[in-house]
Amino acid sequence: MQITAHIAQVLCNALAWPVERSAQIEAALTTPPNLALGDCAFPCFQLAKELRLAPNRIAQDLATKIQPDRLIASATAEGPYLNLFLNRRNALGQVLGEIRESPATYGHTDMGRGQMLVLDFSAPNIAKPFHFGHLRSTNLGADLARILAFQGWEVLRKNYLGDWGTQFGFVIYAWQKWGDEAALEARAIDYLVELYVRANRESEQDPSVREQARSLFLRLEQGDAEIRALWTRFRELSLEGFTRTYTRLGISFDSYDGESAINHKVQPVIQRFLQAGVAKESLGAIVVEVSDVLGRDIAPCMLQKSDGASTYAARDCAEAIDRWERYQFGANLYVVSRQEDHFAQVFAALGKLAVAEKWPVNWPSRCENISFGYVRGMSTRKGEAVWLEAVLDEARDRAGRFRAQRAEASARGAIALAAGEADAVSEAVGQAALLYFDVSSRRMTDLSFDWDAVLQFEGNTGPYLQYAHARMSGIFRKAGELGLTAIDEPGDLAMLGTDEEWLLVQKLRGYAGALRRAAELREPFEVAHYLYELASVFNTFYNRHVVLDVTEPVRSRARLTLVKATRSVLRSGLQLLGIRALDHM
Numbered sequence: 363m364q365i366t367a368h369i370a371q372v373l374c375n376a377l378a379w380p381v382e383r384s385a386q387i388e389a390a391l392t393t394p395p396n397l398a399l400g401d402c403a404f405p406c407f408q409l410a411k412e413l414r415l416a417p418n419r420i421a422q423d424l425a426t427k428i429q430p431d432r433l434i435a436s437a438t439a440e441g442p443y444l445n446l447f448l449n450r451r452n453a454l455g456q457v458l459g460e461i462r463e464s465p466a467t468y469g470h471t472d473m474g475r476g477q478m479l480v481l482d483f484s485a486p487n488i489a490k491p492f493h494f495g496h497l498r499s500t501n502l503g504a505d506l507a508r509i510l511a512f513q514g515w516e517v518l519r520k521n522y523l524g525d526w527g528t529q530f531g532f533v534i535y536a537w538q539k540w541g542d543e544a545a546l547e548a549r550a551i552d553y554l555v556e557l558y559v560r561a562n563r564e565s566e567q568d569p570s571v572r573e574q575a576r577s578l579f580l581r582l583e584q585g586d587a588e589i590r591a592l593w594t595r596f597r598e599l600s601l602e603g604f605t606r607t608y609t610r611l612g613i614s615f616d617s618y619d620g621e622s623a624i625n626h627k628v629q630p631v632i633q634r635f636l637q638a639g640v641a642k643e644s645l646g647a648i649v650v651e652v653s654d655v656l657g658r659d660i661a662p663c664m665l666q667k668s669d670g671a672s673t674y675a676a677r678d679c680a681e682a683i684d685r686w687e688r689y690q691f692g693a694n695l696y697v698v699s700r701q702e703d704h705f706a707q708v709f710a711a712l713g714k715l716a717v718a719e720k721w722p723v724n725w726p727s728r729c730e731n732i733s734f735g736y737v738r739g740m741s742t743r744k745g746e747a748v749w750l751e752a753v754l755d756e757a758r759d760r761a762g763r764f765r766a767q768r769a770e771a772s773a774r775g776a777i778a779l780a781a782g783e784a785d786a787v788s789e790a791v792g793q794a795a796l797l798y799f800d801v802s803s804r805r806m807t808d809l810s811f812d813w814d815a816v817l818q819f820e821g822n823t824g825p826y827l828q829y830a831h832a833r834m835s836g837i838f839r840k841a842g843e844l845g846l847t848a849i850d851e852p853g854d855l856a857m858l859g860t861d862e863e864w865l866l867v868q869k870l871r872g873y874a875g876a877l878r879r880a881a882e883l884r885e886p887f888e889v890a891h892y893l894y895e896l897a898s899v900f901n902t903f904y905n906r907h908v909v910l911d912v913t914e915p916v917r918s919r920a921r922l923t924l925v926k927a928t929r930s931v932l933r934s935g936l937q938l939l940g941i942r943a944l945d946h947m
């Protein structure tokens with residue numbers, strides 16, 4: 363059992379609580395501000411109400427009840443906190459042993475075991491611009507998918523493409539008028555947006571264009587073969603473009619079925635809403651009132667417009683029902699920003715249907731909108747719009763230039779990389795800069811993007827973490843030259859006696875907690891923040907102590923073991939964030 367779980371269980375016993383509650387205790391454990399106060403703290407105020415005792419009293423009682431064991435050296439009350447001191451030697455051996463035994467799974471919990479989780483993310487629109495929100499959704503969604511899968515959930519990655527809607531009327535109109543085969547082949551995504559924008563502009567001068575676009579979309583909805591073939595082609599070419607970028611980022615999806623795929627199930631669902639008496643007609647439209655259940659002033663959920671067209675919300679209702687029928691999910695997450703009202707309306711409308719139709723499982727309460735803040739300042743030389751491909755190119759090129767400048771400035775000189783490898787490193791560093799930026803704050807925070815800041819090798823950046831990893835790999839290269847290897851037997855780990863070493867082990871012990879918080883709060887930031895602290899604690903250790911010293915082979919090998927464990931956890935966390943761990947930069 364992991365040490366933190368062990369501590370929680372001991373506390374649980376001391377409180378005479380059933381073992382099931384030890385997870386709650388584990389989640390509440392914190393780290394005291396300094397080592398003199400202890401290694402692990404349990405804040406007692408949360409229990410005051412339940413136990414009808416002052417927090418300080420609870421802490422004192424607990425302190426007397428806790429018996430030292432192999433891992434817990436002593437317990438003291440410090441105001442409302444119960445502080446625990448660990449047996450450094452045993453704790454250190456256990457943490458490093460656990461990492462060595464299962465480097466790839468260290469830190470994972472089984473919190474999601476046996477549960478299916480649908481994760482709806484990225485979801486760009488075809489023939490409309492891919493904007494910052496899609497980029498951030500792609501990144502946050504991919505991180506959550508990896509983090510939740512690591513915690514045992516069976517994750518279904520869903521790219522609910524915006525591949526249906528009146529924009530296609532405009533695009534098809536424009537295509538029939540100005541269509542250029544070569545341009546479509548060469549740059550489908552951009553070109554379709556251009557067509558859409560051009561037709562839209564024309565419609566502002568000439569209102570009949572809107573009418574023609576509308577009737578073209580109607581023909582598409584009715585299954586007109588010629589129009590349908592065009593739509594299919596536009597969709598496929600766009601998807602090819604998106605997939606190229608996803609592949610570049612190492613992201614894949616289990617399904618690309620979007621709005622068009624659910625379209626045929628929308629009318630029956632609207633009928634169900636009507637029959638259950640949940641939806642009603644209002645000025646020719648069909649709506650579900652939701653302000654009553656949401657307890658705030660919010661527009662109704664519109665399922666059908668007065669012109670008879672179904673809506674984005676109706677499609678999402680039908681889609682959610684379909685997902686439930688297929689997967690019986692434990693959770694259904696939508697990583698989408700600035701659509702809080704839309705999702706509140708959809709979930710509330712479904713909740714009303716659940717009550718009216720007496721569903722055995724109230725699954726709408728398992729649907730969550732994972733929203734996030736705005737990113738300001740992300741642009742490329744090509745302009746203000748965020749073209750994902752262009753941003754990635756820019757990141758790679760800037761990382762390459764930045765690395766070249768650094769290599770020139772550094773007296774020691776970086777390891778010379780072959781040209782192909784240098785490109786791969788630049789690509790990885792550029793991506794790290796970009797991807798880490800998105801998770802360097804909690805997701806609801808609005809961010810200001812700055813190319814120079816995200817590429818720095820110092821500070822809270824992706825390249826900083828990669829650099830820490832590369833530094834550790836460098837230590838192993840050096841150790842190989844000196845003929846030193848990490849220790850496989852835990853015996854000599856007692857050589858790791860300094861506070862810096864202990865603090866690093868303590869950080870390694872905290873990995874599972876960070877992962878659990880990330881999963882519970884749907885916050886990849888928790889992992890990012892943890893890795894940043896881990897790298898910082900490592901750097902402090904590394905700056906104060908000599909790892910490799912041939913005159914002290916036993917200590918050196920013990921320290922190598924510590925470095926190896928740290929590198930393994932850092933690599934595991936970077937992987938969860940989709941950032942490549944590099945051996946040299």
Ligand code: ARG
Nearest residue numbers: 482485486487522524678698
């Ligand atoms: N395509 C939508 C947009 O770009 C996002 C779709 C999110 N997923 C959903 N099920 N509504 O705004």
